Amino acid sequence: MVLCPVIRKLLHKRVVLASASPRRQEILRQAGLRFEVVPSRFKEMLPKALFPSPPAYAVETAKQKALEVARRMHQKDLRAPDVVIGADTIVAVGGLILEKPVDKQDAYSMLSRLSGKEHSVFTGVAIVHCCSRDGRLDTDVSEFYEETRVRFSELSEDLLWEYIDSGEPMDKAGGYGIQALGGMLVEQVHGDFLNVVGFPLNRFCKKLAELYYPSGREDPRPAQSHQGRGGRDEDGGERTQAAGPEEAVSSRTGHSPPPFPTGLLELVDSFKASKALFTACKLKVFDLLKDGAPLKAVDVAGKLGASACGTGRLLDACVALGFLQKTDRGYSNTETANLHLTSDGAYSLRGLVLHHSDHPWDLSARPESAGRDGVDPHDGALGERTGPPCQASCAHSEETRLGLLRAMHSLAKLTARHVATAFDLSRFGSACDLGGCTGALAYVLAREYPRLRVTVFDLPEVLQHVAGFQPDGPRTEQVSFLPGDFFEDSLPEADLYVVSRILRDWPDGKVHELLSRVARACKPGGGLLLVDVAAGPEAEAEAEGLRRRAGGERSAAVYAHLLRRLGFADVRAAGAGGRPLALLGTRGAP
Numbered sequence: 001m002v003l004c005p006v007i008r009k010l011l012h013k014r015v016v017l018a019s020a021s022p023r024r025q026e027i028l029r030q031a032g033l034r035f036e037v038v039p040s041r042f043k044e045m046l047p048k049a050l051f052p053s054p055p056a057y058a059v060e061t062a063k064q065k066a067l068e069v070a071r072r073m074h075q076k077d078l079r080a081p082d083v084v085i086g087a088d089t090i091v092a093v094g095g096l097i098l099e100k101p102v103d104k105q106d107a108y109s110m111l112s113r114l115s116g117k118e119h120s121v122f123t124g125v126a127i128v129h130c131c132s133r134d135g136r137l138d139t140d141v142s143e144f145y146e147e148t149r150v151r152f153s154e155l156s157e158d159l160l161w162e163y164i165d166s167g168e169p170m171d172k173a174g175g176y177g178i179q180a181l182g183g184m185l186v187e188q189v190h191g192d193f194l195n196v197v198g199f200p201l202n203r204f205c206k207k208l209a210e211l212y213y214p215s216g217r218e219d220p221r222p223a224q225s226h227q228g229r230g231g232r233d234e235d236g237g238e239r240t241q242a243a244g245p246e247e248a249v250s251s252r253t254g255h256s257p258p259p260f261p262t263g264l265l266e267l268v269d270s271f272k273a274s275k276a277l278f279t280a281c282k283l284k285v286f287d288l289l290k291d292g293a294p295l296k297a298v299d300v301a302g303k304l305g306a307s308a309c310g311t312g313r314l315l316d317a318c319v320a321l322g323f324l325q326k327t328d329r330g331y332s333n334t335e336t337a338n339l340h341l342t343s344d345g346a347y348s349l350r351g352l353v354l355h356h357s358d359h360p361w362d363l364s365a366r367p368e369s370a371g372r373d374g375v376d377p378h379d380g381a382l383g384e385r386t387g388p389p390c391q392a393s394c395a396h397s398e399e400t401r402l403g404l405l406r407a408m409h410s411l412a413k414l415t416a417r418h419v420a421t422a423f424d425l426s427r428f429g430s431a432c433d434l435g436g437c438t439g440a441l442a443y444v445l446a447r448e449y450p451r452l453r454v455t456v457f458d459l460p461e462v463l464q465h466v467a468g469f470q471p472d473g474p475r476t477e478q479v480s481f482l483p484g485d486f487f488e489d490s491l492p493e494a495d496l497y498v499v500s501r502i503l504r505d506w507p508d509g510k511v512h513e514l515l516s517r518v519a520r521a522c523k524p525g526g527g528l529l530l531v532d533v534a535a536g537p538e539a540e541a542e543a544e545g546l547r548r549r550a551g552g553e554r555s556a557a558v559y560a561h562l563l564r565r566l567g568f569a570d571v572r573a574a575g576a577g578g579r580p581l582a583l584l585g586t587r588g589a590p
């Protein structure tokens with residue numbers, strides 16, 4: 001068939017790739033498709049013996065992967081994406097289906113089975129069109145598979161083990177990656193190379209053309225119907241003309257609808273998810289479900305004095321978010337909820353959640369901005385000044401201020417150990433945590449570095465509240481609190497200055513001013529530990545855009561550049577949990 005430009009037909013749709021495979025993501029991204037990635041949780045355990053042929057198994061697995069994601073997304077948001085794409089790649093040799101090896105021995109038996117022979121690689125693909133109507137999910141599945149025949153050379157034992165020890169086979173069907181080291185095992189390829197890598201792009205485009213070019217306006221050839229007649233087009237039950245209503249309109253008017261506003265809708269969805277979390281925390285749902293037996297929605301509703309129907313919806317939303325689990329016996333907390341969302345969990349973030357719920361625009365406003373002229377955390381963050389600096393925080397009642405301290409304390413406590421151990425700080429004898437608030441980080445630094453004396457420098461009106469947050473235990477005498485204003489007063493002497501989670505919503509001018517003061521106070525060889533940077537290059541770019549619009553973290557690159565300009569050398573970054581967390585710069589000679 002003649003290939004038409006089909007990828008653009010999906011550009012105005014919300015497309016989800018139900019696959020964790022980085023190869024699939026890359027192939028589709030390079031083809032210009034815009035999509036979100038939601039890996040499927042479907043377990044690849046269908047009984048192979050029930051399928052008439054290996055590709056039938058791959059197609060069914062691909063379909064189940066995609067349907068699982070469509071259903072999960074629909075359950076979570078009551079709104080499924082327009083299209084979900086699932087795929088499954090298998091290797092078939094002598095009637096046997098090979099998937100990903102479970103361990104090295106398994107990889108060895110797979111690869112030695114393939115040595116010196118030809119095998120087939122099948123990738124099954126399912127394109128699921130979704131439609132949410134009256135809270136119900138309708139799906140329309142199109143499916144196909146592609147076969148590529150691959151011949152391996154005879155492989156010596158040494159080569160086999162060398163390849164297995166490279167670690168490459170482990171996440172790949174048949175135990176090899178043709179696109180990387182595994183390429184050297186391959187003598188001949190018959191068919192679509194990308195199909196072996198994990199996604200048959202060419203046939204996918206042909207399938208889209210069948211679906212999106214209904215008889216003839218753009219494609220001179222009529223769309224062909226491939227109803228299951230054996231051979232490669234066992235597309236039983238598929239739709240052959242999938243142009244949606246808007247597609248038809250655009251065909252008539254020749255007018256393309258705008259690109260699908262994925263980011264915008266994601267914001268709306270994430271607001272809904274946050275709202276469910278805020279509400280459940282406020283109602284103390286997680287406290288209620290903490291230790292006891294699971295409870296049914298109606299029982300939870302009874303205890304909360306809320307409606308059974310609304311409570312059921314809230315609990316289901318919490319299940320979809322991973323905070324609750326649901327069984328026949330009722331709802332119970334997940335580990336995350338027990339740890340972080342109950343009132344008295346050791347790492348409770350409930351205070352933080354409640355604070356953000358009640359003060360959405362105070363996200364990172366700090367208590368010390370109360371009454372300080374010219375330091376408005378929102379100055380610049382919203383594009384222009386939003387009123388008198390104290391508008392947001394002067395109005396804080398004591399109750400609100402305490403709520404904010406609790407929120408900051410819980411967050412600092414949770415991340416303190418990661419921060420304290422992100423770099424080896426043992427060369428420093430003294431540290432000053434600027435705006436260190438309740439001392440949550442200071443105490444952990446003291447515990448990690450027995451030689452280190454830490455001064456927490458913060459406004460008097462902040463420090464007057466910190467008594468209630470002091471930890472018991474050894475070495476608390478290493479930590480002292482000093483009242484002061486880091487914009488007005490001289491900074492206490494220290495070998496290491498710590499600036500943690502206080503810059504994020506400040507305008508660039510204020511950030512520059514504070515870090516310049518630190519640079520002037522810092523002795524040559526002294527350090528600046530800066531915590532709270534945005535993650536990864538993509539996230540960095542996104543963070544920069546988002547920050548300019550609504551405040552937030554700056555990227556590591558932006559901070560590193562600024563630190564170097566201010567005379568810090570050897571600026572290094574460290575991360576935690578796979579994301580950048582902190583920078584450490586060493587003051588050079590002035």
Ligand SMILES: Nc1ccn([C@@H]2O[C@H](COP(=O)(O)OP(=O)(O)OP(=O)(O)O)[C@@H](O)[C@H]2O)c(=O)n1
Pocket residue numbers: 018019020021022023024039040044065087088089090100171172173174176177178179196197198199
């Ligand atoms: N020669 C090959 C053959 C397969 N693969 C990879 O092997 C995996 C096949 O496993 P599959 O279950 O189809 O995909 P998963 O990686 O598990 O991802 P998901 O199930 O989330 O789609 C795919 O990532 C595919 O890219 C590969 O890299 N090279």
